[in-house]
Amino acid sequence: MELQNLKHFIKLWALLAALLVSAGGQAALTIEITQGVQGALPIAVAPFKWEGKTAEPPVKIGGVIAADLHRSGRFTPLPVADMLSRPNESSRINFGDWRILGQEHLVVGTLRELGAGYEVRFKLYDVFRATQLTGYSIRTSGKRLRLTAHQISDIIYETILGEPGAFATRIAYVTEIRDSAGVRNYSLQVADSDGFNAKPILNSRHPLMSPSWSPDGARLAYVSFETGRPAIYIQEVVSGKRVLISHYPGLNSAPAWSPDGERLALVLSKGGNPDIYILDLDSRKLKRITRSFAIDTEPVWSPDGSAIVFTSDRGGRPQLYRISIRDGKVQRLTFEGRYNARASWSPDGKYIAMVNGDRGKYRIAVLELASGAMRVLTDTELDESPSFAPNGSMIIYATEIGQKGVLSAVSVDGRVHQRLMLQEGAAREPAWSPYMQ
Amino acid sequence: MKALSKLLVTVVPLALVFGCATTDKTAGGDEDMAGAGAETEIVTPPPSVTEDTMGAEAIAAPGQDGGFMGDPLDDPDSLLSKRVIYFDFDRSEIKDEFRDIIEAHGQYLAENPGVRVVLEGHTDERGTREYNMGLGERRAKSVRRYMSVQGASFSQMDVVSYGEERPIAMGHDEDAWAENRRVEIVYPGR
Numbered sequence: 001m002e003l004q005n006l007k008h009f010i011k012l013w014a015l016l017a018a019l020l021v022s023a024g025g026q027a028a029l030t031i032e033i034t035q036g037v038q039g040a041l042p043i044a045v046a047p048f049k050w051e052g053k054t055a056e057p058p059v060k061i062g063g064v065i066a067a068d069l070h071r072s073g074r075f076t077p078l079p080v081a082d083m084l085s086r087p088n089e090s091s092r093i094n095f096g097d098w099r100i101l102g103q104e105h106l107v108v109g110t111l112r113e114l115g116a117g118y119e120v121r122f123k124l125y126d127v128f129r130a131t132q133l134t135g136y137s138i139r140t141s142g143k144r145l146r147l148t149a150h151q152i153s154d155i156i157y158e159t160i161l162g163e164p165g166a167f168a169t170r171i172a173y174v175t176e177i178r179d180s181a182g183v184r185n186y187s188l189q190v191a192d193s194d195g196f197n198a199k200p201i202l203n204s205r206h207p208l209m210s211p212s213w214s215p216d217g218a219r220l221a222y223v224s225f226e227t228g229r230p231a232i233y234i235q236e237v238v239s240g241k242r243v244l245i246s247h248y249p250g251l252n253s254a255p256a257w258s259p260d261g262e263r264l265a266l267v268l269s270k271g272g273n274p275d276i277y278i279l280d281l282d283s284r285k286l287k288r289i290t291r292s293f294a295i296d297t298e299p300v301w302s303p304d305g306s307a308i309v310f311t312s313d314r315g316g317r318p319q320l321y322r323i324s325i326r327d328g329k330v331q332r333l334t335f336e337g338r339y340n341a342r343a344s345w346s347p348d349g350k351y352i353a354m355v356n357g358d359r360g361k362y363r364i365a366v367l368e369l370a371s372g373a374m375r376v377l378t379d380t381e382l383d384e385s386p387s388f389a390p391n392g393s394m395i396i397y398a399t400e401i402g403q404k405g406v407l408s409a410v411s412v413d414g415r416v417h418q419r420l421m422l423q424e425g426a427a428r429e430p431a432w433s434p435y436m437q
Numbered sequence: 438m439k440a441l442s443k444l445l446v447t448v449v450p451l452a453l454v455f456g457c458a459t460t461d462k463t464a465g466g467d468e469d470m471a472g473a474g475a476e477t478e479i480v481t482p483p484p485s486v487t488e489d490t491m492g493a494e495a496i497a498a499p500g501q502d503g504g505f506m507g508d509p510l511d512d513p514d515s516l517l518s519k520r521v522i523y524f525d526f527d528r529s530e531i532k533d534e535f536r537d538i539i540e541a542h543g544q545y546l547a548e549n550p551g552v553r554v555v556l557e558g559h560t561d562e563r564g565t566r567e568y569n570m571g572l573g574e575r576r577a578k579s580v581r582r583y584m585s586v587q588g589a590s591f592s593q594m595d596v597v598s599y600g601e602e603r604p605i606a607m608g609h610d611e612d613a614w615a616e617n618r619r620v621e622i623v624y625p626g627r
Contacts, residue, residue, distance in 0.1 A: 207602035209566055229597055230570065251574055251598060254567040267567065274571040295571030311568055317527075318568050342565035355565050362563060382609065384565055400562075400609060429566065 041160065043069060044078040044098055044127075045107040048120070049088035052113030057142055061111055061120060064149035065156065068167045068194060072157065072393070073416030078103055089121040089135075098127045105133075105160060109152075117141040120148050124156055134159045146196060166391040169193045170433040172201075172211040172220055173398075173407060177425030188222060190237055193389075193432070195420050201237060211429060212255045217436040221245065221255035221264060232266055234281075246279065256299045256308075265289070265299035265308055276310050276323075289323060290330075298342045303349045309333065311341040320354060320367075334367065336374045344386045344395065351412060353377075353386040353395045364397050366412055377414040387432045394418070398428040509545060510627060516541035520622040522580055523615065526561070529575040531583055539580055542622055543587025550590065556580050557621040558598040559605075561614035566600055573598035580620045 045066040050056040062080075069075035080086075084097040089110040098106050109122035123135040134155060140148040150167040157165030175187045186208045191198035202208065206225035213220060214234075221234045232252045235242035246252040250269035257264060264279045276289040276299045290296040294314035301308055309322050318341045320333040334340035339357025346353070349369075356365035356376055364383045365376045382400040389396070389409075394416070396409045401419070405426030409418040420427070505512040512518065520542075522535045531539060546552055558573030577596040585591060606613035 207599065209570075209600075209602065225599070225602070250596070251570055253570050267571075269571070269574055274574065295568060295575065297567045297571050298565060311565065313568075318564070339564060341568050357564060360563075382562065403609060 040074055040076045041105065042078065042101075042103050043075045043105040043107065043156075043160075044083060044101065044103040045069070046083060046086050046088065046109070047080055048109040048111045048122070050111055052111075052118075054113060057111070057118070057145055059142075059145040059149065061109060061122075061145065061149045061152070062107070064146055064194070065107060065153045068150060068153035068165075069156065071194065071418060072165070072167075073411060073418075074157070074161060089123055093125060093130075095125075095127055095130045103127050105156075107152075107156060114139065118145065120145075120152070122152055124159055146192065150192065150194070163393070164391045164435075166389040166393060166432070166435075167193055169390055169435065170217070171195075171396060171407075171430050172213065172433065173427050173430040174208050174211065175425050175427050176405070188220070189427075190220075201235060201240060209429065210254055211431045212257055213431055213433050214257050215259055215261045215434055217433045220431075221257060223253050223255070232264075234264075245281075254298050256301060258301050259303055259305045265301060267297045267299070276308065278325075289325075289328070300343045300345050302345055303347055309343045309345060309352060311343070318357075320352065333369075334374070337365075340365070342385060344388050346388050346392045346412070347390055348392050351388075351392075353388060353397075353412075355384055355386065364395060364410060366395070375414065377410045377412075378408070378417075380408070383408075385429045385431075387430055389432045390434045394432075396420075396430040396432050398430060510624060517545055522576075522620045522622070524576055524618045524620070526614070526618065527564070527572065529572065529579045531579055536583070539583045540587050543584035543589045546584060546590070546593050547588030550593065553593050553595065553625065554589075555595045555597060555623040555625060557603075557623055558596065558600075559603060559617055559619050559621070560601045561617045562601045562604065562609070563614065564601075566602070570598050570600035573600045576618075576620050580622070 045062045048061040066077035070077050078101060082101065084101065085094060087093055087108045089108055091108060093106065093108070104127055106125040106127050107122060109120060112119045112121070118140050119137060120140055121137045124133045125131065126133050136155065138148055147168060153167040154165035157167070170190055170192055172188065172190050175189055177185045179185060183205065186204045186206065187200040188202040188208050188211060189198050189200050201220070204224060204226055209223040211220050211222045218238070219234055219236050221232060223230050224233055227247070230252050231244060232246040232255050233242050234245050245264065246266055246268065248268050248270040251267055251274050253267040255264050255266045262281055264281055266277055266279060267274050268277050271288065273293060274295045274297050275291060276296050278287045278289055289308065290310070292312065292314050294312050296310055296312045298311040299308045306326065307322050307324050309320055311318050312321050315332065317338050320340050320343050321330050322333050323330045333352065334354070337356045337358040339362070340354050342355045344353040352367045352369065354365055354367065355362050361381045362383050363376050363380065364378045364386050365374055367374050380399040380401070384398045386395045386397040392412065394409045394411050396407060398405060399408050405428045407420040407427050407430045409420070410416065505514065509515050510517050516538050519538045522531065522539060525532070542554070546554060556577040558577030560569040560572050574596060577598060581591070581594045581596055584594060604617045606616040
C-alpha cells in the first residue's frame, strides 16, 4: 500500500515537474469553511523543522497541511499556539502532551535543504496507541513545495479515513472582469485545489465556457467565442498548445471527455437543434447520439464509459436523461422539481449531482442512482456547474453571493460547505481535475 | 461622404460572406487546426472583425423636412430602428407586441436581398449555461423563421447564440432578467 503510494508519487513527479511553473504565485482565491462536520477529528500538525544553511522557504509545509485537513471539514487541526511542544521528524514523542490536548493524531516533519532542492520527511502518529501509522521521505524543489504538502495531506487523509484525498488536484474555472471602460475580460484559470497558484491559461475579450478536463489532467477542452461564434478547443495546460476541435455552423458546445480520453462528447446544432454527438479524437469521426426536436445538451460520461447523462427539454422542461452508448436506449432520470440540468457523475458512479430548479431557486442537488433518492445540498439561489472532486468527497459549483459570482463546494452528504472567494471579478464554471497521472 | 458610406455598406457584408466561406472550409474539424490555433494567441486573442462591426451603434440621420431621405434602416422613426425582441422566461415564442418589428425587418430583407443580418439570441442568467446556449439559439431561430415568412431568405440571416454570456442588465432581479431575455437584430457594419 505504502509502496504503491510511493510509486504513484514518483510517477506524479515526472509529469507534474513542469506543471507548477511559477512558485510563490499569490493566492487569487481564498477559501473559507462556512460549515464543518460535527465531530471532525482532532489532529495536531506540528510546524515542520527547517534544517538548512540558507533562508527557510516561504511555504510552510505544516501550515499548508493543516489548512488542507481543515478545509476538508473532516479534521479540526490544533492551533500551533496551543501546542505544549513542537517535536519534529526525529524527535522522541511525548504522547502524554498530546493526549492532554485531546489530539487523536499527530503529524511531525522536517524540511531539509538538499543541494538545489529539499527533502521533506514526515511521520503520522496515532496518539492514543502511541504508534506510528505512516512516514515518508520525499525529495522536492522550491517550486513543488506546496504540491508536496498537498500530497502529504492526501497520505494523511487516506491513512486515517481509509479513502483517498483530493488535495493534490487542481480546479479550472472561468473569470470575468470588467475593466474601467466596461469591457469584459474573460480568463480560463487553473489553480491548485486550495486556490493557490492560480494562473490564466487563456485570456480573451470574448466569452469562455464549459472547461472539461482530460482524464489524465493534462488538457482542457472548452468553448470560446473568439471567432464571434462558439467553437470548441482543446488546450494543453502546460504548453498552452491548442487545437480547434469543432467549428460547425450553430452551436459547438458542452465538451465532455470520455473516461478513456479517446472521445469527446459535445453538442452541435448543425442538424437543426442542439443534439449530443461523440467525436473520436483520433479519427475525427463524428457520431450523432441524440436526435430530437428538443434541446439536448450538457453530456457527461458514466465512469465506465457505457452511458451518457444529458439535459433535455424533450418532456417540456429541462430534465436529466441517460442514454446507453451501446444500444441508444434513453431513460429519464429526474422527476422531482421543474428544472434538473447540468449533471456531474460521481467518480464511483453512484451519484449524479445537478442543478435543481424549483420555485425560482436553482440549487445543487444529488441523485442516488440506486435508490432514486434526490437530495438538495445547498441553500443559495443561483447555483450552477457542479463538478465532483476525483475522490467523490466534495462537489464544487458556482453561485452568486452578494451580487458576485463565487465558487463554493459542498460535501455529498451536505454537511461540509466551503466558499472560494476571488479577489477581483466573478468566478464561475469550476471543473475539478482528475487525479494527475 | 455619402458615396463612401454606401461603399462601406456593400464592402462589409462582402467581408462577412468571405469570412464565413473560410470558416465553412474548416468547419468539418477533420483536419488539424494547429494553423488556426497559432493565429489566435493563447493570451488575449484580438477581437474578430465581425465582433467589432456588430457592436457598432446604428447612426440615425434625419432628413431636412422631417421626411427621411436615406436608407430606411437609418430612419429613427421606422420600425427598423427597433432591433431587440424580448421573450418570456424559458420561452421562445414571439410575443404579439414584437410581431410588427420582425415583420418590418423581414420585409426589408426581402426587398434588399444583398443585406445580411445576424440574429443574436440571449437568455437571462437563471438555469444552466449550456442549456441557455440552446435556448438563445432557439429564440434567434424563432425570429428567423418569422422573418423568413415575410420573404427574407435564410441565406441572409445568421444565427448566433450567446446564451447568458452577454447580459445587458447586470442585476439579479426580474427587471434585469426581462431585459436580458432577447434577440438582437444586428446589421453588420450599421
